[in-house]
Amino acid sequence: MSQPDAAAVPSRSGAAIDAAAARGAAALVGYLPVGFPDVDTSIAAARAMVAEGVDVVELGLPYSDPGMDGEVIQDAVQQALDAGTRTRHVLRAVEEVAATGAAVLVMSYWNPILRYGVERFSRDLAAAGGAGLITPDLIPDEAGEWLAASDAHGLDRVFLVAPSSTPERLKRTAAACRGFVYAASTMGVTGARAAVGARAEELVAATRAAGAERVCVGLGVSNGAQAHEIARYADGVIVGSALVRTLKRADGDGRAAIGDLRALVADLASGVQR
Amino acid sequence: MSAQPPSTPAGAPGVEASAAESLAAVTGPYFGEFGGRFVPEALVAALDELDAAWSAAKDDPGFVAELDHLHRTYTGRPSIITEVPRFAAHAGGARIILKREDLNHTGSHKINNVLGQALLTRRIGKTRVIAETGAGQHGVATATAAALMDLECTIYMGEEDTRRQALNVARMRLLGATVVSVTTGSRTLKDAINEAFRDWVTNVESTNYVFGTVAGPHPFPSMVRDLQKIIGIEARQQVLDLTGRLPDAVAACVGGGSNAIGIFHAFLDDPGVRLVGFEAGGEGVDTPRHAATITSGSAGVLHGARSYMLQDEDGQTMESHSISAGLDYPGVGPEHSWLSMIGRAEYRPVTDAEAMEAFRLLCRTEGIIPAIESAHALAGALVLGRELGPDSVILVNLSGRGDKDVATAAEWFDLLDGKGVTA
Structure with missing residues (x-):
């Protein structure tokens, strides 16, 4: 597979992580699915996250079969789909959130991208001001078309590594990523946990040793104290389910939900200070 | 009558040049443009392990004899x-x-596949099996093999299907399996598969996923085919x-x-x-x-x-x-x-x-x-x-x-x- 030097194309998410490092912090990467609880609120919530200190926004493209996600995100994306969220809404959300100046990645399972057309999605994502894609069920081995399209459109490509990844696979994945490598802290699905897996620190070290320029840690992070712990050894801290949960207020009060979200982001943003 | 089958496209991934004349010799990960592995990285190590274990087992006379014995005396x-x-x-x-x-x-035919995969589970040193089931046939077969081979067993079944096939739920429980009613998505087979994959990624060190059909990531389509x-x-x-x-x-x-x-x-x-x-x-x-x-x-x-x-x-x-x-x-x-x-x-x-x-x-x-x-x-x-x-x-x-x-x-x-x- 012909693969130009990934470092030759500048990385928007990489630049955001480097800027955080320059001010003495790990980058804070925040995930929300587009369309939950509705498209406009999800966009407002993502913009609020940026205002409170999220460096890289991860916008989830809702998918009918989210095999890597735990209950909180499963429920949120199902609700988004039931309410009629489509791929075009995600591109609109990218445009409106990228207008804040934050690096915006789309997190998507592979089939919706394949269906849209890998080249066409890459073109439209770049045109919307998006930084790139995180692909939880696409491994570099199967990503030939995406490697080419992301090079052509200057997009970041974030693949995952896991505690079960062999040194050879860490090397292959690190070489294929642009922006950062997403290190899954634990063997499992998304969801806030009381403690982040002890294997996360080892995995970050092994991924760096395999050649990764930047490594961010996700899965299970839910508060500033956990973020602080991870910020000691990782380039960025990825938070998803805990943020989504703030938008699930039983009383359905959207404004209060975004208030809860802001408070959590503020806690996390202070946590990532080294 | 149908026309002669065209030979396999030249250079198709996964197709050995020497095997191009025989359609039966084609095996995964790719069947023409189909197949592959679109899975979280966390599962790649387990799929590689399964692939290697199956490649070794299917040509191992001891394994073949054991499976054959079960076929004759049990199935x-x-x-x-x-x-x-x-x-x-x-x-x-x-x-x-x-x-x-x-x-x-x-x-049903499901037992052919399940006995092979349960033997393989033992061979790779795992102690727990999980499976998805729709009608319950694959779940019953897996629970049966697990009982026979002393493996812990959890079956995922969509809530819709547990109601449609209540008798099979009871049957699996009689055989000692835990049946989990899946309430996500459409609450049917596809969601049971999602839930089984989530279990697998979390418990992969102890657990083997006994997949029920010739779908899923490599090596399942080839392995289940080989067993059927x-x-x-x-x-x-x-x-x-x-x-x-x-x-x-x-x-x-x-x-x-x-x-x-x-x-x-x-x-x-x-x-x-x-x-x-x-x-x-x-x-x-x-x-x-x-x-x-x-x-x-x-x-x-x-x-x-x-x-x-x-x-x-x-x-x-x-x-x-x-x-x-x-x-x-x-x-x-x-x-x-x-x-x-x-x-x-x-x-x-x-x-x-x-x-x-x-x-x-x-x-x-x-x-x-x-x-x-x-x-x-x-x-x-x-x-x-x-x-x-x-x-x-x-x-x-x-x-x-x-x-x-x-x-x-x-x-x-x-x-x-x-x-x-x-x-």
């Missing part, structure tokens, strides 16, 4: 064939021969012994496609034998309520492999429908997609009503109650017989028995208020 293999002339009288004079997988222990191809190997010889020739056509129902690939595989390199898969046409392929993935789906990625699937314009999986829970799946194994694309096998829809008519006919004419899944293949054979004409020979995979379907059939035929079925 009841070889399964017999039965010619069904009274049924075939409705098929234009064709001869119809059934491969009796319904007589296997646990009532005994159906066709036996049947090919049995038909030769009975009739002195190969059948004109082989018919099987296709959900994920494991019984179909199992009986097709031995005939892939017999170009004179038509291979016809019958998909669940539900209420009709011109309605949204069907599960005819190859007939009316499009290529996409579902549950770890690229294959045909039912999806909307945004790539969201569409809900399937079939009266038969075992065919009610919006995807299909990649080898079938490939066999369809190269023209070696054909796939046609059979509606709920057509399947139930064939179900009734086999009961009344031959005293065999088929699984509703298999009744789709029977309905297809009636049509094929009329097409192929008198004296043609059609081999049908009777993949399972209908005990589990008695409640559904009683409701369909309105038997519960004493009206009965009119012949």
Whole structure:
């Protein structure tokens, strides 16, 4: 597979992580699915996250079969789909959130991208001001078309590594990523946990040793104290389910939900200070 | 008759140049443009382990002998064939021969696959198995093998299906399995598979995923095929012994496609034998309520492999429908997609009503109650017989028995208020 030097194309998410490092912090990467609880609120919530200190926004493209996600995100994306969220809404959300100046990645399972057309999605994502894609069920081995399209459109490509990844696979994945490598802290699905897996620190070290320029840690992070712990050894801290949960207020009060979200982001943003 | 199958496209991934003449020699990860591994990185190590373990086991005389022993002394293999002339009288004079997988222990072909994978689980030192199930046949088979081999067992089943197939839930529990009712998404088989993958990624160190069909990421399509191809190997010889020739056509129902690939595989390199898969046409392929993935789906990625699937314009999986829970799946194994694309096998829809008519006919004419899944293949054979004409020979995979379907059939035929079925 012909693969130009990934470092030759500048990385928007990489630049955001480097800027955080320059001010003495790990980058804070925040995930929300587009369309939950509705498209406009999800966009407002993502913009609020940026205002409170999220460096890289991860916008989830809702998918009918989210095999890597735990209950909180499963429920949120199902609700988004039931309410009629489509791929075009995600591109609109990218445009409106990228207008804040934050690096915006789309997190998507592979089939919706394949269906849209890998080249066409890459073109439209770049045109919307998006930084790139995180692909939880696409491994570099199967990503030939995406490697080419992301090079052509200057997009970041974030693949995952896991505690079960062999040194050879860490090397292959690190070489294929642009922006950062997403290190899954634990063997499992998304969801806030009381403690982040002890294997996360080892995995970050092994991924760096395999050649990764930047490594961010996700899965299970839910508060500033956990973020602080991870910020000691990782380039960025990825938070998803805990943020989504703030938008699930039983009383359905959207404004209060975004208030809860802001408070959590503020806690996390202070946590990532080294 | 169908044309000679085209040879495998040159340079297709996964196709060895030396094997290009033999369709049966093609094996994963890719079948033409289909197959592969679209999975979280966290599962790659386990899939690699399984792939290596299966490659070693299938050529290990000790493993082969152990599986063969189980087949003979536990499953009841070889399964017999039965010619069904009274049924075939409705098929234009064709001869119809059934491969009796319904007589296997646990009532379907699923046991062939499960015993192999359970042995493999022990071989790689894991102590727990998980599986998905739709109708419950694969779940019952897995729970059975787990009981036999002293493995902990958890079965994921959509909440919808636990209600439709309550008896099978009880059966699995009797065998010592934990049955988890899946309440996410459409609460059916596809969601049970999602939940099983989530369990696997979390517990992969102790747990093996015993996948039930020839779909999913590599090595499942090849491994499950390898374990099911005994159906066709036996049947090919049995038909030769009975009739002195190969059948004109082989018919099987296709959900994920494991019984179909199992009986097709031995005939892939017999170009004179038509291979016809019958998909669940539900209420009709011109309605949204069907599960005819190859007939009316499009290529996409579902549950770890690229294959045909039912999806909307945004790539969201569409809900399937079939009266038969075992065919009610919006995807299909990649080898079938490939066999369809190269023209070696054909796939046609059979509606709920057509399947139930064939179900009734086999009961009344031959005293065999088929699984509703298999009744789709029977309905297809009636049509094929009329097409192929008198004296043609059609081999049908009777993949399972209908005990589990008695409640559904009683409701369909309105038997519960004493009206009965009119012949």
